[in-house]
Amino acid sequence: MSELPASRETEGLSRRAVLGTALAAAGTAATMHGPWGLASAAQAAPGAAAPAGKRYAMKKSINQWAFPYPDKMSIEQCLKLAKSAGFDGIELNYDLDNDLSPKSGTKEYTAIRQMADKIGIQISGICSFLFWPYPFTSHDPAKRARALELAGLIANAAHDLGTENVLVVPGAVHIPWRTDYEPVANDLCLSRAKEAIGKLIPAA
Incomplete structure (x- = not known):
């Protein structure tokens, strides 16, 4: 059909x-x-890339310990090399003998700040290894007092150098690479660290 x-x-x-x-x-x-x-x-779509979000401008900074200072390079050479290597800032280190130390004051720090401004690099902060030999949490009252004294000097240096960033080690229960540091109980370590930082706040 x-x-x-x-x-x-x-x-x-x-x-x-x-x-x-x-x-x-x-x-x-x-x-x-x-x-x-x-x-x-x-x-x-599974596995697809997420949409691009907000982008933030990032700045790169390097610590002064990356350079052979003070044995082979001056602080000025460190600043210049950090700048030429593409860094926006440099974190300087405070010790007992060199450019950033108790031997320097506002005059010396102002000169370093002006040097950095001329080179075109920012002093991003100050760091120090001194809080290991002089911990805020040491059993030795003299070392704790020295730690507070050094922290105050570092705060003054930071102000003169035009930076608001200071790396402070508030304390340690145990410092494995130091044979002269007697371990501190957790609660005592915390108590001493809080007390020390509380005293530093006005200086900051």
Whole structure:
């Protein structure tokens, strides 16, 4: 038996159905590939990279211990090399004998700050190893007092050098590389550290 030809009504309905399906597909494609659709598709796709978020300007700083100071380089050479290497700042170190030490004062620190400004590098902070031989948490009251004294001098140096950042080691329960440090109990260490930092806050 031969197939009967479709009626005009059936034919029109079929065409409308096909057209509607095509339009729906086109709309979906437009949504997926439009300016907002791409982000949605990327989020939905497994393994797709997340949309780029807010970007922050980052600055690079290097510690002065990266240079052979003071044996082979002066502080000026350190500043210049750090600048030429692409660093925005340098963290200087406070000790007992060199440019940043109890031997220096406002005059010397101001000169270093002006030198850094001329070179075009920022003094990002001050660091010191002195809080290991003179811990705030030592059993020796004289060492604890010396730690507070040094911290005050470092705070003054930071002010003169134009930096607000100072690395302070508040204390230690145990210092494995020092044979002259007697371990301190956790609660006593915490108590002494809090007391010391509390005394330093006004100077900061």
